Amino acid sequence: MKKKYKNKISFQLTLYIIISIGVFLLIAITLISLFLDRFYENQKHSVENKLTTLFISLITPSLERYDYYGVEKNCQKFLSEEVVSYVYIYDDSGFLINQSYREKFSGLSVFIDEVNIPIISDNKQKIGEAKIGYNFSTFFYSQLKIKIALFLTIVVLLFSISFTIIFIISKNLSNPLEQLLFSINKITSGDYSYRLEVNSNDEIGDISSAFNSMTVKLNSVISLINGIVDNLPNAIILINKEFRVSLWNKMAEKLFFVESNLCLNKLIYEVDSYFIEIENEISSVINKLEPKVIEQKVIELDKWKDKIHTISLIPLFSMDYENNLEGIIIKIDDETENVKKVDMINKMQRMESIQHLGAGIAHDFNNILGTITGTISLMDNDIKNENKISKEELEEYIDILKLTTQKASLVVNQLSSLTKKNETRFSIVDLTKCIENVIKICEHSFDKSVEISFNSDPEINLYIYGSETQIEQAILNLCINSYHAMTIMKKENEKKGGQLLISINKLEKDNKEYAYVSIKDNGVGIPKENLNKIFDPFFSTKEKATSSGLGLTMVYNIVESHKGFIEVISEVEIGTEIKLYFPIYKKIENEGLIEEEKISINKKFKGKRAIIIDDEDNLRKVLQQILEKVDFNVYEVKDPQNFIETYETYKNEISLIILDLIMPKISGYELYKILEEKYNIKNKDIPVILTTGLSNDERVLELSREKNIYFLFKPYSMEDLIKILNKIF
Structure with a gap:
């Protein structure tokens, strides 16, 4: 230097x-x-x-x-x-x-x-x-001569003393200090092996010896730190304020397939395009001087396809009194396996929930089937005995069947929600809607001895930023626990049942607004000695056959991932109240509130031709009749091979394709791929309707991104199909 x-x-x-x-x-x-x-x-x-x-x-x-x-x-x-x-x-x-x-x-x-x-x-x-x-x-x-001689003598003496002092100081102080400064610059540049020569036994020699000892210890400490950083399971990267790389550990080498010596002093964007995606976040940390965490970021790049990373951006400050920003530490954690483990636990818990709710849902579904069977038998009896059926009686039968099938559809949809794949991407969630969905499941599955009530202020709309599936699962787990506390956990001589009160409200805590969901029961309560254990994995006071001990652990993890917290109030033989707190999402301004579209069933589609395929004869026949009612010409096919042949024959006339997503030989998904590859139906703007009873199928999610594809979810009515047709034509 x-x-x-x-x-x-x-x-x-x-x-x-x-x-x-x-x-x-x-x-x-x-x-x-x-x-x-x-x-x-x-x-x-x-x-x-x-x-x-x-x-x-x-x-x-x-x-x-x-x-x-x-x-x-x-x-x-x-x-x-x-x-x-x-x-x-x-x-x-x-x-x-x-x-x-x-x-x-x-x-x-x-x-x-x-x-x-x-x-x-x-x-x-x-x-x-x-x-x-x-x-x-x-x-x-004479006096003047004496003064001049004296002055000149003093000047000569002063210069002589000065040069002597300069020589002595340079030899004994300046040169050693220059060597010390040179050594410090060497260490600053990263050369920790440099040592000072010790040429004297005075204070300078002592300083040189102490400095050499310090560099030995410093070299040892830095080697230890580098060893620790290199062996961390996280990718650790340090960049300066100009976005140039100063540190790149071994895990970063493995993650990005770039050795550290090839990326030091380079702009981080030149090392890998991965960092372009988080450029705004890095700039925000530099400007605000506050750490930032990017939770469970799904990586779309090919070499990390479907990988989930949590990225921590931490400002690094100098150790001097000015506390200036030196750079940014980027810590990258691969959360893929952790997320998979959490998904596995969630699936186990959902299966446990289904097990607990299964008997109630089966009972409710048998009631629905009983209503349908009874109504059909009445109509069949009147027809066989040639009894005259009035218009009012017929409309009453139809209303009963319509309402009963709607209730059956609701039960199936709610049961299907329990088997949803756990969501890792967050969106705006309406808490009231989540609670209502959970209550519908509980009403169809809990014993009637448990009375469920929901208190909410219709004037207050509370939204949070999170996963709707996870929130519903957490609330459902607490409701099941409350249900058990009022039924199977009570003693044999105690009356089963009670009141399950669910409420929603908001409060301000630590200058932050939270929405909270309260689940309160009058069940057996929790002993004080167990209150600090209830969120531990596998802890349960129920019989092992009825509980895995993961329900409340799952609730705790879900609430924590949403940056919320939990309060538990319980008293033995009085009951338990658990409150889940979530930060309120404040940017909501009537988002997603869409006025329901009015359906015109009288709209005609004369001249339109449709080709349909469904392996269920009755469904295919009903679908054909609905289309013909609105003036469609319909080609109905059961076998996939006949479907391809029919489409080949009438491909220039067909205006609409309706495929059943799930069929024995070839699925509707595969048929769509064949039609796209062979006939390029996407570019020809031929609309395709896929019918399915599985709204959460991965194929549905994939095809929903395609152009001109619509979904008709079973069970569907004539109004449901007409609504889609009105959108298409």
Whole structure:
């Protein structure tokens, strides 16, 4: 790594030392200068005093005698002193009587110090006055030379000390620190094997030794962490803020068939198109700095066909005080096997539910068959005895048969819902509708000693985001448990039966709105010591023959997968109330509320030709009669081979194809595939109606995506078929 600030610490430390020494020497120069100035002044005053005394002794006698010649002669003698520049002598009246100058006096007054001296006679009388000019330039220049020499000496000394300090610091501090910085950069770049040379026994040597020990431990810890990450059962990927890969563990290599050295520092989208599907989620985590989990994502890519992954996106922050975002950890869990296991448990539980409900449903279905058989026998008796049947009686018979077959259809559909494949894809679910579906099943299967009631506010529509099948299964499991608590779990001498109260409402908890379903009974209740065990797998207080112990475990898993929670209130011999809480889906605005279409049975389809096939003669005959009632020309076929031959003969005239989905030799699904392959009916826009009693068949789900395919679910009425025909034509 390039060093941007080479010898920065040496330079700063040296600069601080030089400044400190410079300040110290500056103070010393100042003090010395002050001392020299004071010495100069003292010397000057001392010389002045001595010369003044000398001058008075020379001039006073001559001036007392008015010997002006002697005064001048003594003045010239006084001027021989080096520091004297001029002498002016005045008598006692102030008259100038003598003016003497040094021959080389330049007239510059910069260094002239003029002194006024009164001349006093021996009898203490003033006889005159003198002005003497002392020239101290020699003293000044001598002092200046000393100061300059001192300053130059200090400057030389300062530079010498500075270079010496720089050399010592560079050798003993800067170079080791540079090596330490180089080592840190090596470690930062991922080279944990680099070691510092230890060349001294001082503090720097100790730091180097400690640093080497730290790198050894760090290398060991990082190797341990890498080993743990590589051996995790999850695919772990680390990307930086620019979406470039920083870490790619062994499971990620197995999952994506790409070795880590081939994807490091690459854009994650360049590594695999898998990540394009979750690009928005990754960007959301980077922007919001909050983790995100993509639950049980079904992968559509060919190499993971039908795989189910749970993807966790976790923001990774730096360890410094700024807590900046360093990157995103992507954890991918393959949930396929777990989902299969859960599906298996759900199937076991549904089979157990069917076992519990079977007797009640069989009883209810026998009642339905009894009603149909009885009504038909009445009609048959009137016809055989040639009794006249009025229109009102006939309409009454028809109404009874219609209502009874509708009830039979409802029982079959509700029983079929128990065998649905467990859904992993969530959608908007109407809780009220789920409860009503479960109540219909219970009403057809529970003993009449159990009274079922449902309390709901018609003004409140509660929707959640989840699986309708799973929600219905959870509610049904609780209803079955309540039913057992009021019947088979009661003692022999206790009265069987009770009240099963189901209600729905909403509440706010922790600033979040929840919808809850309450299932309340007045059965045997749950002992306190068992309350914390009821959701454990295989725990049950019922006889083993009647329970697998998975019912409440399944309920718990379903509620948890919907990010909800459960409350249980129970008292022995009083009853139990269990509440299932689900987060409310708030985006619902009358979604899916479609006004029921009005069916016009009188619509005619004159000139249309239909070909139908069904292995059940009676159903085929009824279907033919319904079509002929609305002016269809019908070709009805029982055998698949005859069907192909008939279609080949009339293919240019046929406007509609009706196939029974389930037939002994060739199914309607296979016939459709043959027609598509041989006659390309899809591109010719020929509508196909498939009749079936299995709405949850996988073939139905597959064909429902195809163009011009419609489904007529058994048992169907004339109105049901006409409704589809009105959509087609």
